[in-house]
Amino acid sequence: MESTFHGIVAFALLAAMLLLGSLLRYRIAALRNSLVPASIIGGIIGFALLSSGLIPGFTAADFTSLTFHFFTLSFMSLCLTGGSDNKALSGGSIVVGGLWLTLIWTISLGLQGVLGYGVVVAYDGVTGADVSAFLGALVTHGFTQGPGQALTYGGLWEREFGIANATQVGLIYASLGFLVAFAVGVPMARWIIRKGLNANKASRIDGEFLAGFYAPKRQPEAGRMVSHPANLDSLAFHICLLGVAYVLTHVWLLSVRDFAAGFTPWGMNLGVLFSHNMFFLHGLVVCVLMRSVIDRAGLAVYVNDETLKRITGGSVDFMVVGTLMSIEFAVLGALLTPILLVSAVITVSTLAGCLLMGRLSGKLGYERAVTIFGCCCGSTGSGLLLLRIVDADFSTSVAKELAFYNIAIVVATFHILFIFAPIAPSLSVGTYVAIFGGTALAALVAVPFLMRRTRALGRLPAAALVPEATK
Numbered sequence: 001m002e003s004t005f006h007g008i009v010a011f012a013l014l015a016a017m018l019l020l021g022s023l024l025r026y027r028i029a030a031l032r033n034s035l036v037p038a039s040i041i042g043g044i045i046g047f048a049l050l051s052s053g054l055i056p057g058f059t060a061a062d063f064t065s066l067t068f069h070f071f072t073l074s075f076m077s078l079c080l081t082g083g084s085d086n087k088a089l090s091g092g093s094i095v096v097g098g099l100w101l102t103l104i105w106t107i108s109l110g111l112q113g114v115l116g117y118g119v120v121v122a123y124d125g126v127t128g129a130d131v132s133a134f135l136g137a138l139v140t141h142g143f144t145q146g147p148g149q150a151l152t153y154g155g156l157w158e159r160e161f162g163i164a165n166a167t168q169v170g171l172i173y174a175s176l177g178f179l180v181a182f183a184v185g186v187p188m189a190r191w192i193i194r195k196g197l198n199a200n201k202a203s204r205i206d207g208e209f210l211a212g213f214y215a216p217k218r219q220p221e222a223g224r225m226v227s228h229p230a231n232l233d234s235l236a237f238h239i240c241l242l243g244v245a246y247v248l249t250h251v252w253l254l255s256v257r258d259f260a261a262g263f264t265p266w267g268m269n270l271g272v273l274f275s276h277n278m279f280f281l282h283g284l285v286v287c288v289l290m291r292s293v294i295d296r297a298g299l300a301v302y303v304n305d306e307t308l309k310r311i312t313g314g315s316v317d318f319m320v321v322g323t324l325m326s327i328e329f330a331v332l333g334a335l336l337t338p339i340l341l342v343s344a345v346i347t348v349s350t351l352a353g354c355l356l357m358g359r360l361s362g363k364l365g366y367e368r369a370v371t372i373f374g375c376c377c378g379s380t381g382s383g384l385l386l387l388r389i390v391d392a393d394f395s396t397s398v399a400k401e402l403a404f405y406n407i408a409i410v411v412a413t414f415h416i417l418f419i420f421a422p423i424a425p426s427l428s429v430g431t432y433v434a435i436f437g438g439t440a441l442a443a444l445v446a447v448p449f450l451m452r453r454t455r456a457l458g459r460l461p462a463a464a465l466v467p468e469a470t471k
Contacts, residue, residue: 010062013055017042017321025212032210035190037385039317040182043324050325060326067322071381072280074315075403076245078394079287081308082300093457094397098404099450100361101372103443104354105144105405106412108376110440111353112140112346114433119342131335134161134425135169136342137432141421142173143180143346146379147327150174153421161425169335175327176343181378181386184351189370189389197366198390223307238307245290249283250276281410284403309394316388319381350376360447362454367391367398380406413439 021042025031031041049055120136123129134157142150147170154170157163192198193205208214225234232240257274274282294300351373358369367390374383380402387398410417420427420435427435 006057006062007066010058011066011318013046013058014042014063014066014318014321014325017046017325018317020045021321022212032212035186035205035210035389036182037186037317037320037389038212039320039385040186040324043321046321046325047327063322063325067319067326067381070315070319070322071379072283073242074312074319074381074384075280075406076283076287077242077308077311077315078399079284079403080241080245080291080303081305081312081394081400082291082295082303094400094404096450096453096457097361097364097368097397097401098408100357100368100454101375101401101405102408102412103446103450104357104368104372105375105409106443107353107357107440108350108372109140109144109413109416110436110438110443111349112144112376113137113436114440115345115349116140116342117429117432119345120338123338123341129338131338132163132166132425133429134163135166135335136338137424137436138166138170139173139342139346140436142170142175143177143343143350143378144376146177147171147174147323153424156422157425163425165335169339171327172339173343176339178324178327178378178382180343180347181374181382184347185370185374185377185382185386186389188351188373189386192366192370192390199364199367200391200393200395202395203390203392221306222310223304226302226304226307234304235307238304238311241290241303242311245283245287248290249279249286252282252286253279281407284407312394312399313388316381316384320385323379323381347377357447360451364396364398367396368401371398371402375402412443415439 018038019042021038021040024041025036025038046055047060050058050060114137116136116139117133118136120131120133123136124131124133138150138154138157141153150170150173151167154163154166154168158166190205193203203209208218214220223234227234227237253274253276294303354369354373354376358365358367358372361368367387370390371383371387374386384399384402387402388394391398416435416439424432
């Protein structure tokens with residue numbers, strides 16, 4: 001039986017890091033005042049312990065699969081959750097809000113690639129170095145996409161096109177991206193709360209918010225029991241719903257993968273869209289359909305949304321600590337200067353773009369700005385965690401907009417993700433800039449049309465562009 005414990009102990013280590021992070025947040029004033037979530041504190045400690053070899057028998061790779069599944073669970077449980085009845089916390093159409101997030105991310109994907117490429121070209125010109133410009137372009141896959149894509153494209157470029165050290169540089173960008181997402185995103189979220197710009201006033205800076213624990217007499221209920229414990233525990237019942245969705249998604253992917261594997265129109269391998277690496281994407285659709293069936297059948301009274309929110313929140317916590325513990329950070333001394341230059345330029349431009357575009361998106365614009373900044377510097381998981389700071393119980397519609405966005409970005413950037421990014425080093429400078437820059441420009445051109453659509457829905461009155469704190 002000992003051989004079966006490795007994965008379970010890996011999960012237990014995630015739990016231990018989360019507990020340690022929450023206790024340190026409670027005890028250390030600097031951590032309380034900075035609003036750093038326990039998952040980040042625990043993840044950083046776990047990362048340090050793994051990197052130092054102080055957790056024998058485990059490596060960063062042991063936490064990768066756990067992180068993937070908690071990421072998947074967080075969005076599948078979110079899509080099983082019903083909509084909020086509080087109109088004050090709704091941004092209107094989830095599709096329109098999700099399209100705002102999609103356009104911002106698409107602009108970031110293209111612009112980061114062009115800026116990263118340009119910074120390294122300028123660095124080579126000033127210093128006389130001979131660093132491949134594609135080591136700068138790789139930043140968009142480490143920041144906007146995360147460690148998985150940075151590793152995938154970096155390894156491919158290094159193996160197929162001879163871009164030396166691309167794999168390690170990709171992982172460095174992914175690591176720096178996570179640090180930026182939290183180092184800049186958490187203070188940004190804190191500013192939003194202090195100014196009262198967030199819609200969900202349950203997120204306010206008080207003693208409980210700082211400590212990370214409720215006072216004993218103020219502890220809220222975490223949900224309602226929908227099944228009698230003599231029959232089935234209510235939490236188990238909701239986990240069962242997710243289990244059914246997981247099985248349906250798995251069966252669906254198995255049933256279509258052989259057909260999809262042979263589907264290569266114009267030489268494009270669309271089979272990757274039906275691999276288990278895209279499980280979360282198909283899982284979102286399955287959960288949306290399941291919730292629709294539940295609602296139409298009049299069975300929504302047997303599904304408690306607060307319980308599902310707790311599953312979502314718990315999955316986010318485990319996902320973030322697992323993400324940080326999954327990263328292997330390697331420093332290439334000779335490339336440190338251009339990497340830091342690229343990262344600095346990308347951080348400033350991404351922050352400015354997310355703040356501006358978030359404001360243009362109307363109601364819940366600040367929630368969208370901080371969320372998409374996390375997505376454009378780390379991953380969807382870091383974006384969701386930053387959202388939870390300004391929207392503590394996911395009561396606004398932004399969380400569901402984020403679920404829609406995860407599907408929409410695949411459509412909006414399909415040509416980059418599945419056609420041009422894998423072969424980028426084979427492209428001429430003009431072609432690369434035209435594809436990545438053109439994609440960002442096309443998304444930017446679509447912004448005025450989306451603004452008109454937002455106004456048509458009554459979500460962007462003239463006064464909406466003025467922060468509440470300054471009115």
